[in-house]
Amino acid sequence: MTPEERNIAENDLVWDFVDELAAIEAAEARLHAQRVELLARAMSLADTQKARIASTDSAQRDMPLRSIAAQLGVGIRVNDRTIQHQMNDAVQLTTLFPETVAALKRGQISRSHAVVMLDTGACLDDPEVRAAFEKVVLERAQTLTSGRLKAFARQLAEKLHPQSVTERYEEACADRRIYVVEQDDGMAQLVALLPATLAYAIMDRLTQQGKAVRSAANATPSAGESDAAGSGELPIPAASDGASAGAEAEPQVVDRRGLDQVRADLLADMLLTGTPSIDPTLDRRSGGLGAIRAKVQVTVPVTTAAGASDRGALLNGQIPIDADTARRLVGAASGFDRVMTHPITGMVLAVDRYTPAAEQDRFVDARDTHCRFPGCRMPAHRCDHDHTHDYAKGGKTEITNLACLCKRHHTLKGATDWTVTQDANGNLEWTTPAGRTYIDAPAPRVQFVPDSGSAPF
Ligand SMILES: [Zn+2]
Structure with a gap:
């Protein structure tokens, strides 16, 4: 094969790649359109259920939507808030921009082009203006990347927008x-x-x-470099980490x-x-707002706290932080809960700043680290301690009957047909209104095996 022949063969190959990739892209767009329409249908089911609710209480009227979003979310391991946002977007896209959904179905534009349409055009309230906007932007979408389309669509929406910049600033500022x-x-x-x-x-x-x-x-004199x-x-x-810089000179x-x-x-x-x-609180609380101090929770393997290992710690049960910072916090800072864990099993050994009344709460916070609804990561310090088996129905206040639930999921549990039970290891078994079950285990902790065989306890 001559070099020319090889070039031709390779170019043909790339052409095939391009065609194949375009076909995959179009198929993805069609699938996305299906997803959007499905989520919009789920929303209309929620609306139907909502219409049957006689109460005017907005939280109660919101429950069908939340419950359906939660069922969809746990079904595909996606946070239910995310699904609820996607349902809202799906309804907006199908009602405000039907031609865009049709173009997705034909595989003519990508999902990210559709996102641009919604992001830039949803602010246009007049249906005729919006339809004109959609037509022009869709034409451009055939030739532009979504990034360039966004710049164009933004400018066009700006021109067509009935509100002044001042009015929109007020809204944005809120x-x-x-x-x-x-x-x-x-x-x-x-x-x-x-x-x-x-x-x-x-x-x-x-x-x-x-x-x-x-x-x-x-x-400063000796600060040359x-x-x-x-x-x-x-x-x-x-x-005080004595500065090791100038060996002989005074400790500067x-x-x-x-x-x-x-x-x-x-x-x-x-x-x-x-x-x-x-x-405004100055005359009502001593020290005023300035007296309010930050509170975070640091989970430290015992070996790290003792300095026997350099394995890291966890901030608020989620974010890995370095061993030095963890040790400094364990040693000095007052605003931090210190959660000691077994270096291998990850079992919570102790939570200090101990006060008898609060010990149980601290244990539950340390075990759960976040809301225990499947998929939710709301940190424990922003959660309620829910009695898994309702206190009013004889549920006990003990660690195997308490779990962190954020406000949203606490109300979901109380106000809909979702049910939950807890076993001795803190595992929660959630049952959806439709009868499916999901297990939520306490937050797994990334564990590090200490370097030296013997642990200092
Ligand atoms: Zn939650």
């Missing part, structure tokens, strides 16, 4: 919030969604403060942090220890 996004390697993002003026102002203040900290560090972005120290209750702590690191430390410091300048 949605300002702060949330945490889990990352790998013991890290997490703290994300604040704020009006742009405040976000830039906060960044500017942190930058000015950070520069001041850095120039103070540079002004401090401009390199060093490892940086966490601002957590620092046991050299600040090697870069500007980014200083800004991050300042943010954490101010949020953990600062006092808001406006405090």
Whole structure:
């Protein structure tokens, strides 16, 4: 085979790949359309059930939807809130953008194109305007990636939008919030969604403060090499780690942090220890808002706490953190529950900050770490302690009859035909209104076998 022949053969192969991939993509789009229509049908069943409820109480009227979303969710191992969102989106897509669903069914656009349609066009209330928008955007979707389509559709919606920027800012501003996004390697993002003026102002203040900290560090006599972005120290209750930098010189702590690191430390410091300048609670609670301190739970293998192993610990039962930070917290900080676990079996050995009345609660928090409805990860400290067998019907207040349930799933259990039982090991058996059962075991803990054979207990 000559090089030319080989090139032709390989190019033919790639052409085949492209055709095959396009066929798979179109099939996926068709399947997605089916999924959307199914979820919309599930929603209309929920609406039918809701119409039969005489009560005007909104939480009660919401129960059919929640129960159906929960049944769909546990059936495919997806969080029920996610399914409920998808049901809402499905109804919006099928009712507001029927041509988009038809295009999905024909395999002409992808799922992500449909997402763009809904995200950018749902704000258009006038049916005629919306239909015109859909027509133009669908035409563009035939030739554009979803990313480029989004930029185009946004601008078009902006032009067609009946509300002024000011009105929309007011609505968007009501949605300002702060949330945490889990990352790998013991890290997490703290994300604040704020009006742009405040976000830039906060960044500017942190930058000015950070520069001041850095120039103070540079002004210190023996801080010659401090401009390199060093490892940086966490601002957590620092046991005095004598700086090992200058061996012979006087023990001077050299600040090697870069500007980014200083800004991050300042943010954490101010949020953990600062006092808001406006405090409506000041005359009602001693210390006001400034006296409220952060509370998190750290699960530490005994060998790590004792320094015999460098295996990591868990924050709030979910997020792996490094051994040094865990030891520092176990040693010093007062606002942390310390949950000691057996290094091999993962059994909870002890939970300290012990007070007799609260011991049971702490044990249940430590065992469950999150809501015990299948698939839910609402952290334990934001859950209720539910009597699995109802207290009013003779259920006892003991650890084998208590389980963490978030508000949402606590009400779901009480207000619908979902039922649950608990065995001696803390396993919950959930039965759906339709009669299917699902077991939720207490949170499995990732276990590390200690390096040295003998454990220190
Ligand atoms: Zn829950």
